[in-house]
Amino acid sequence: MTTPPWSSSSSITDSANAGGLQGTNQALEQTSAKFGQVSANKPQDAKPRLMLMGLRRSGKSSIASVVFHKMPPNETLFLESTTRIQKDSIHSFMDFQVWDFPGQLEYLEPSFDLENIFGSLGALVWVIDAQDDYLDSVARLNRTILTVQQYYPNINIEVFIHKVDGLSEEYRTDTFQDIVQLISDELSDAGYENAPVHYYLTSIYDYSVFEAFSKVIQKLIPNLSTLENLINTLGNNCGFEKTYLFDVLSKIYIASDTRPVDMSCYEMCSDYIDVIVDISELYSWDHPDRKAKGEQNQEAESHVVLHDETMIHLMEMNKYLCLVSVIRNPESKDKKGLIDMNCRTFQEALNDVFSRSWEEEQAQGQAVERIERGVSH
Numbered sequence: 001m002t003t004p005p006w007s008s009s010s011s012i013t014d015s016a017n018a019g020g021l022q023g024t025n026q027a028l029e030q031t032s033a034k035f036g037q038v039s040a041n042k043p044q045d046a047k048p049r050l051m052l053m054g055l056r057r058s059g060k061s062s063i064a065s066v067v068f069h070k071m072p073p074n075e076t077l078f079l080e081s082t083t084r085i086q087k088d089s090i091h092s093f094m095d096f097q098v099w100d101f102p103g104q105l106e107y108l109e110p111s112f113d114l115e116n117i118f119g120s121l122g123a124l125v126w127v128i129d130a131q132d133d134y135l136d137s138v139a140r141l142n143r144t145i146l147t148v149q150q151y152y153p154n155i156n157i158e159v160f161i162h163k164v165d166g167l168s169e170e171y172r173t174d175t176f177q178d179i180v181q182l183i184s185d186e187l188s189d190a191g192y193e194n195a196p197v198h199y200y201l202t203s204i205y206d207y208s209v210f211e212a213f214s215k216v217i218q219k220l221i222p223n224l225s226t227l228e229n230l231i232n233t234l235g236n237n238c239g240f241e242k243t244y245l246f247d248v249l250s251k252i253y254i255a256s257d258t259r260p261v262d263m264s265c266y267e268m269c270s271d272y273i274d275v276i277v278d279i280s281e282l283y284s285w286d287h288p289d290r291k292a293k294g295e296q297n298q299e300a301e302s303h304v305v306l307h308d309e310t311m312i313h314l315m316e317m318n319k320y321l322c323l324v325s326v327i328r329n330p331e332s333k334d335k336k337g338l339i340d341m342n343c344r345t346f347q348e349a350l351n352d353v354f355s356r357s358w359e360e361e362q363a364q365g366q367a368v369e370r371i372e373r374g375v376s377h
């Protein structure tokens with residue numbers, strides 16, 4: 001294994017992280033316009049925004065801290081109530097912002113500039129504390145949806161039914177169904193049928209919040225279906241049981257094969273990234289007495305065979321992304337060389353997909369520039 005330039009201590013908001021996939025940023029701005037209709041006077045560099053909203057103490061800041069700042073879940077007990085909107089810029093395989101709202105903020109008051117808040121939205125994540133009485137939260141969410149959808153009908157609403165770690169399996173399902181029913185009934189009573197609302201059961205004490213955030217982010221990624229097709233082809237050719245393309249720092253997966261979600265596979269893959277990052281941190285610095293024995297790969301590659309013969313295979317794709325696969329088929333495991341070669345081919349295709357969307361965006365940018373120049377003349 002060679003030494004990857006990853007480091008769990010490197011800041012996810014470090015703006016110096018300018019990798020080869022920068023083109024995705026521009027492509028994503030284009031996508032963001034789809035979600036909220038960005039008005040002509042919006043700044044061109046508006047990044048997709050994920051807005052964490054909900055009542056006080058519902059867990060918004062905890063989610064942002066655990067997912068994007070690696071805060072251990074127990075430490076969220078000491079988080080103070082948020083008093084002003086916390087805007088976090090995430091510079092990773094794509095640039096986006098996470099806005100953490102104070103629960104008590106009255107953003108639906110006429111004095112608030114809704115255009116400013118929802119203008120370049122990527123997703124509205126509404127957090128409901130499932131351990132508390134949720135009727136107030138549901139009523140407020142419905143008011144928000146009805147107000148916002150008048151201006152931004154394509155808005156994506158993601159509801160996190162949160163803190164489910166404290167609920168029994170049965171109570172969890174009942175709560176889920178009750179909340180879904182309450183929201184959809186009230187919206188259809190108000191004449192808003194088939195609202196684009198998606199629901200997730202989440203907790204910061206397990207992987208569910210990462211899984212939910214992965215789904216939310218995936219909706220902002222241009223070419224997601226192309227990525228999924230590529231991963232499916234790779235998985236079929238190599239006999240992979242499940243494959244994830246991870247953002248290393250947040251451990252959100254930005255794409256996977258389209259086989260059913262398997263939480264145990266996700267957990268294994270996610271934990272394996274931690275192992276590799278830890279080992280890299282221990283051994284990646286330039287030791288004066290340590291010399292490379294031969295030529296080294298630029299990207300990290302590693303695999304491990306577990307006690308039940310399951311193999312986990314990891315390959316770094318670029319500065320931000322790595323591909324992690326679970327292999328249970330014994331025949332596949334014997335062909336490690338072929339697996340590596342196929343993953344390298346996938347890596348080339350992946351970088352091609354990202355750079356192509358960048359080129360398209362550049363061409364589009366130039367066209368817009370020409371039109372603007374024409375208009376201003």
Ligand SMILES: Nc1nc2c(ncn2[C@@H]2O[C@H](COP(=O)(O)OP(=O)(O)OP(=O)(O)O)[C@@H](O)[C@H]2O)c(=O)[nH]1
Pocket residue numbers: 054055056057058059060061062063075076077078079080081082083101102103104162163164165166202203204205
């Ligand atoms: N059991 C459990 N507790 C959680 C979970 N997520 C957050 N909490 C706890 O909920 C409390 C409130 O969390 P915050 O993240 O501060 O809530 P908030 O929504 O940001 O609150 P405001 O800033 O006041 O709007 C903290 O004590 C967290 O530890 C969870 O998944 N499960």
Ligand SMILES: [Mg+2]
Pocket residue numbers: 060061062080081082100101102103
């Ligand atoms: Mg908060």
